[in-house]
Amino acid sequence: MEETTVLTMGVRFVRFKLGDAIAEIGRVTLMYRDMLRSVAGKLPAMRLIVDQMNTIGVGSLGLVIIVSLFTGGVAAVQAAYQFENVVPLRFLGAVILRSVIIELGPVLTALVVGGRVGASIAAELGTMKVTEQIDALRAMGINPIRFLIVPRVLAATLMLPIITIFSDAIAILGGFAVAVLTIGVSAGTYTNSLKDFFYTKDLFSGLFKAFAFGNIIGTMGCFYGFATEGGAEGVGRATTRAVVSSCVLVLIVDYVLANVLFEIIFAKS
């Protein structure tokens, strides 16, 4: 009897969560539709977009530099350890290069920026919602979606690939420093390896992913910010949801894009 109850509760819980998730996807889709409608004929002022690009992009650079530097360093140490007696160390640069520009650069940048920017967007918009600032905009006849959401989503989408380029370069540099200073690979060997194994399609796929991740981060931050209900507690909840959902979505979309890009688009080249 007890088992059935637990089972029924489990099924009910899963069904409830699944229904919740589907409803959420529907609401995000509707927000997207409203975003597209709101910019039809009139884009938001350039100043608003540039402001956000500055906050999201330039503001995240310091954190991204630190994360990337150590990511490159760790990649070098790990690769050297795994190569031991199996793969010659002249391939070290190539492994770091390709793993960074295809995977580590875009994904780690997205996770770090997602945490920082997703949270700040959700908290800012959430606070604006609970203090009636969004109603005040509507009362003035200003479309809050065009004024608040579009610049943020656009800025995040455009800035993430740019930050990712920085992140890639710094991670490769971090790998270089560790390889040369502690592993004993010569500078020439490392750079030659980089040159020999650089493929434009790797860089393109990494940046394409970053573009998608930027869009996810901006959208999730804005969506949960706008959906905030009920005071400070609601703002906290919105912030957590924005960060968690953007991180999870980044990883899911990363998997999907890895398949689409390398199994379909670049499969034969």
Added chain:
Amino acid sequence: MIAIRNLHKRLGGKSVLAGVNLEIGRGETVVVVGPSGTGKSVLLKHVLGLIQPDSGSIVVDGEEIVGRREHELNRVRRKFGMLFQGAALFDSMTVGENVSLALFEHSDLDRDQIERRVRERLEWVGLKDVENVKPASLSGGMRKRVGLARAIAMDPQIILYDEPTTGLDPIMADVIDQLIRGLQQRMGVTSIAVTHDMHSAFKIGDRIAMLLGGTIVFNGTPEEMRNTREPVVRQFMEGTSEGPIQPV
């Protein structure tokens, strides 16, 4: 100017507005009073189309606004200025940017004209040299005044006030009341104010309506209200916990 007819709205499974009827003539100031949580702010937000009713009609200046799309409402909303309960100033912007935002968005005025207008409207509400200050560093009374300056920046035909004196000391509340009265005379605007502050209602209203249980239970001049024998109105005016209105 504004006609609200048979307005119904349920929120969170509770009936908040249950057939509200209210007419506001051009140039008139109507104050809607009632206990906290009776849906006064909800009513005000319906007038701007910020909330859509379940049923009923709201006609503003001959135009039905119920069921209108957001972009159509945006056109109607330019006739309005609204002072929000907590002033709802944009805290990422300076006072000047707050007051000028709608002007930059909707008017053809150039930067100089806008700056002059902002200075003028801030002076109307008794503020000087605060354009570059962020709202966070202002007192409650000053925030309300900036909110008021922002509400009148576009020369609205109708001004809505949501609890204009709540949270202010009695002297500042009187300052705000005087400002509201002054603006009515200066701009000839139509106004709706919602408040539970009877003192303020008597000072600013040409007419006072009382919202209770989702409907308007009294509608008359301040004089008529003072002399009414209606028990619910008397209890609310006198501010006693004993009577037909049960405190929640």
